[in-house]
Amino acid sequence: MINNYIAFINASDSWGGLEMNVVRLAYWLKKAGYNTIILCKENTPIEQEAKNKNIEIEYIKKHRKYYDIKQAFNLYKIIKRKNIKYIFAFDNKELSLCALAKLFSKNKLKFIFQQNMLIAGKKKDIFHHIRYKFIDTWIAPLNILKKQVLEKTTIPESKIKVIPLCVDYSNILTSKISKAEACKKLNINADAAIIGIVGRIDKLKGQHFLIEAVQKLRQNSFNIELLIAGEPTREPEGKKYHKYILELVKKYNLEQYIHFTPYTSTIGEIYSAIDIFTLASKNETFGMVTIEAMGMAKTIIATNAGGTPELLNYGEYGLLYQPENLDDYLNKIKILLNNKDLQEDLSTKAQKAALEKYDYKFEVKEIEKILIELNK
Numbered sequence: 001m002i003n004n005y006i007a008f009i010n011a012s013d014s015w016g017g018l019e020m021n022v023v024r025l026a027y028w029l030k031k032a033g034y035n036t037i038i039l040c041k042e043n044t045p046i047e048q049e050a051k052n053k054n055i056e057i058e059y060i061k062k063h064r065k066y067y068d069i070k071q072a073f074n075l076y077k078i079i080k081r082k083n084i085k086y087i088f089a090f091d092n093k094e095l096s097l098c099a100l101a102k103l104f105s106k107n108k109l110k111f112i113f114q115q116n117m118l119i120a121g122k123k124k125d126i127f128h129h130i131r132y133k134f135i136d137t138w139i140a141p142l143n144i145l146k147k148q149v150l151e152k153t154t155i156p157e158s159k160i161k162v163i164p165l166c167v168d169y170s171n172i173l174t175s176k177i178s179k180a181e182a183c184k185k186l187n188i189n190a191d192a193a194i195i196g197i198v199g200r201i202d203k204l205k206g207q208h209f210l211i212e213a214v215q216k217l218r219q220n221s222f223n224i225e226l227l228i229a230g231e232p233t234r235e236p237e238g239k240k241y242h243k244y245i246l247e248l249v250k251k252y253n254l255e256q257y258i259h260f261t262p263y264t265s266t267i268g269e270i271y272s273a274i275d276i277f278t279l280a281s282k283n284e285t286f287g288m289v290t291i292e293a294m295g296m297a298k299t300i301i302a303t304n305a306g307g308t309p310e311l312l313n314y315g316e317y318g319l320l321y322q323p324e325n326l327d328d329y330l331n332k333i334k335i336l337l338n339n340k341d342l343q344e345d346l347s348t349k350a351q352k353a354a355l356e357k358y359d360y361k362f363e364v365k366e367i368e369k370i371l372i373e374l375n376k
Contacts, residue, residue, distance in 0.1 A: 015045035072100030175268030196274035206280025
């Protein structure tokens with residue numbers, strides 16, 4: 001067992017999939033017996049969740065994306081004081097900071113980057129190359145993302161490991177209840193076909209697209225309702241978008257058929273109410289909600305973009321449609337609504353694959369291999 005601290009750094013004020021992954025991994029490794037510590041800003045959702053899970057915290061300040069020597073040195077002082085040997089970063093905004101901290105440590109610090117986003121544009125210039133040189137291991141959650149790293153960066157293949165992001169299914173499955181009970185709690189008609197989307201309310205997530213779809217489906221006499229689980233992003237644009245979709249619901253007179261509920265730790269109850277889980281993002285890197293839905297044996301229809309096709313094994317575990325193509329979506333979901341056997345087949349295959357590939361114990365085991373290798 002490695003006795004040094006393993007640090008997880010993120011200076012975000014938000015609370016989305018990336019931030020959740022920071023706390024999850026720190027907690028899972030802590031449960032496995034490692035000394036973990038989260039480096040975050042004060043008064044943030046990450047801080048609160050770390051406290052909830054009894055994970056040690058050290059505070060960092062807001063920093064510039066590039067060449068913030070002062071904050072990098074402050075980070076190095078924490079690393080030295082706490083005897084931190086490994087540091088995990090999850091956001092490219094932390095790349096420069098951790099690279100400088102490693103430089104101050106005379107390369108004693110081991111730097112691991114877990115990719116959570118697609119790489120926009122080529123990053124082969126000298127400035128990116130210098131930062132990338134300080135990374136000891138780059139974790140790509142999917143093979144398609146590894147391919148992108150090789151094409152767009154100077155990271156050598158020997159440093160790239162493909163390890164999927166994972167879920168603790170025991171937490172979700174233990175909060176599972178019957179559809180009737182879940183619908184009663186959420187004030188939804190259990191006799192309707194319920195489609196659901198889980199995640200932050202944001203234009204890129206496509207909640208407006210599903211409202212349009214429900215309008216069309218109900219015009220075609222489908223007894224269907226929509227559950228939107230999540231909260232608006234904190235930025236002004238998030239609040240503006242939330243207002244827009246509420247107005248869209250009102251415009252179509254869908255108030256009794258479109259349901260909103262905040263994200264909750266008892267997420268299993270939300271999935272229990274859903275018959276068909278939908279991902280409507282234009283380009284989701286790695287949909288944590290997708291693998292949650294798979295583990296809950298939900299029938300899935302999702303966008304044929306980003307990492308989603310690989311998660312669904314290119315249509316084996318769920319139907320794929322072209323992003324923002326309403327006709328394609330409507331054609332595919334009608335197939336599902338009219339074919340219960342197909343729903344059962346897809347959901348059964350999806351759950352089997354999820355429990356084999358995306359359970360958190362698999363991620364912990366693979367991370368342990370990296371730590372042992374870097375400790376040699």
